Amino acid sequence: MQPLGGSWITHSQRRGLALIVLAMLAALSMAAAATAQAAPNVAVAWGANNEGQLGDGSTVGPEDCRGSSISEEHTACSTFPVAVSGLTGVTAIAGGGGTSTASGHSLALLENGTVAAWGENGGGQLGNGTTTSSDLPASVCAVGETAPCVNHLEGVKAISAAGGHSMALLASGAVVEWGEVSTGGESRVPVEVSGLSGVTAIAAGGEFSLAVVTGGKVMAWGNVGGGKLGDGTETGSTVPVPVCAVGASSGCLEDGPYLEGATAVAASAVHSLALLSNGTIAAWGRNFEGELGDGTETASDVPVAVSGLSGVTAISAGGRGGNGGQPFSLALVSNGTVEAWGTNEEGELGDGTFMGPETCSALKTGCAKVPTPVSGLSGVTAITAHGKHSLALLKGGSVMTWGGNEFGTLGIGTSNGPEVCFFGGSEGGCSTKPVAALTHGAMLGLGAGDADSYAFGPPPPPPTNLPELGRCRKLTTKTGAYGGTSNVCLRLSKTHTGYFEWMPGPGSNRTFKETLSSPKLETAGKKKFSCTLMFVKGEYTGAKTETVTSVVLEGCEEAFHHQNCSSGPSSGTNLESAPGTEFEGELGFIVGGEKPQVGWDLKPKSPASSFFSFTCGPTSTSSEVLTLEGSVIGRALPIDKMVSGFGLRYGQSGGVQLPERFEGGVKDTLLLKTALPGPPPSESSEQIGVKTEGSVEDGEELEIKAKV
Secondary structure, X not given: OOOOOOOOOOOOOOOOOOOOOOOOHHHHHHHHHHHHHHOOOEEEEEEEOOOOOOOOOOOOOXXXXXXXXXOOOEEXXXXXXXXXXXXXXXXXXXXOOOOOOOOOEEEEEEOOOOEEEEEOOOXXXXXXXXXXXXXXXXXXXXXXXXXXXXXXXXXXXEEEEEOOEEEEEEOOOOEEEEEOOOOOOOEEEEEEOOOOOOEEEEEEOOOEEEEEEXXXXXXXXXXXXXXXXOOOOOOOEEEEEEXXXXXXXXXXXXHOOEOOOEEEEEEOOOEEEXXXXXXXXXXXXXXXXXXXXXXXXXXXXXXEEOOXXXXXXXXXXXXXXXXXXXXXXXXXXXXXXXXXXXXXXXXXXXXXXXXXXXXXXOOOEEEEEEEEEOOOOOOEEEEEEEEOEEEEEEOOOOEEEEEEOOOOOOOOOOOOOOEEEEEOOEEEEEEEEEEEXXXXXXXXXXXXXXXXXXXXXXXXXXXXXXXXXXXEEXXXXXXXXXXXXXXXXXXXXXXXXXXXXXXXXXOOOOEEEEEEEEEEEEEOOOOEEEOOEEXXXXXXXXXXXXXEEEEEEEOOEEOXXXXXXXXXXXXXXXXXXXXXXXXXXXXXXXXXXXXXEEXXXXXXXXXXXXXXXXXXXXXXXXXXXXXXXXXXXXXXXOXXXXXXXXXXXXXXXXXXXXXXXXXXXXXXXXXXXEEEOOOOOEEXXXXXXXXXXXXXXXXXXXXXXXXX
């Protein structure tokens, strides 16, 4: 075990190998299906969290991300799924935009027909009678209520959100809105949209709304011009008006013809889509970046036919809500593939590029003016898009994502990649092809906001006793669980074959010693410290536990001023844990990924509360004292195959430690506390990350069993 580390660490052959028994996915799917019948659906969220839009009771992390624009501030975020607190029975989820590129709000429809909302609330978009943002889900009020609401909205069949605007379709066929409502003004509680009945589907746009009524006619309303209502005019309407038929001329408002046969609608801030019963799509609104999909860049205030598509079963429209930037469209085809068109500045098309296949002249950016296949996707059952990213749900419940990733919206454990796309003279993390999100298991539905992603499904099965540390014992019979040439327990050499059984826990030689090179520490505020070597001693105390008895970092300095750092007058330039201080390590599964990830959680053992304290520069009574506190989780690698090596990796992004959570909720937060002598004394703290690499020598051939 390595208490504070980064990168890869290769152990000697004396320590042995990291054994991972590959997951039996079929068994997990059966367990998840059984869970789905036994427990109501829960929700998870990832992405930006500065307004509490993750719904986990926090607005401060666990990570720190930044948008693609150089001017954008660092934003609290999570690059992996966190549980939305207190939600059960989720049947649909939706996200809206916000007043900034990293803010927004979220809605969840529950199986009892009520709606919960959380996140930004400056325009009353949470519908709880206030304009106070919330980092926890709260029930949406009933029509006509005032805070504190006694009655709450009921009988809801569908929800939608965009910008600071929320809406719901009721079982009666009526539609209600709240927040910055399309009829004009703001409302802190739902209000019914007049003149609508028999509604079967809804969609919220930036400053307008759409509804499909019985018979497939589409109605639109909103305080917005530019032909976004599709009624043949360039003006807005505070009452619902019918959308014109495909190809109708201006002036259809009174006499038609009107669009008919619609089964679903979708909208961004600047354009709209309607799915027709024959499997084709109509589109209208702005078209600077090919978002209408008709092969042109010409805006249209009446619907046009999206080129070359048939057999479409679902649609979605993406783009930034606040300024209407980067609009694009998605279509799910009956064969399980996905088509995309519109902007492609940050890989929104998922075709493997961010520059094409075309360039739209209006904004001189990469785009597609007609539908283009999203690369490598098949077996898709649901899609959603918002902001600059998209999500696809696959058969079996796994989630794929692509597009912009500046706020961790792809759910892949980082906001810096896997690629870098250039936008507006700056750059940001993105993926131009679908990647597997950290959400895994039997997910049933998706949602997306401007800078957030959501999924819901049955809760994960309860954690098992695994992972465990143990040894392999060679058997003289052929009854061992591991044997042959490909399924060996330890692969120390080509001749190391036979039959083995796995035994939990360490053997008689439980101690270990590590020598690590070039440890580096960096805080979220960019304080940096570097050392030359790190030494760790400890012992394994069980199948899931260890105790570290000594941590020493040698040759340490504060990087900016090149000042020597020391934990005491006699320690030279070393940072040392106090004599007698011990640290507890626990083995567990790290949240996220298609494959299991295993790591160690290390923290000071009571009564100790820190790893060590130190000062940098000349020692005096006025020197600030720095103390490293909290805990750290690091990955044991590799964990997906048996190879000759054992590794631990600790990563950090912007000074924030990664990964952050174990299954079951254990979370690490490594802090650097700064104390300035008084009077009055002052203290501050910020998150810090640590990187190092090295090797370990001990007398055990140990391995980790992660799945059975």
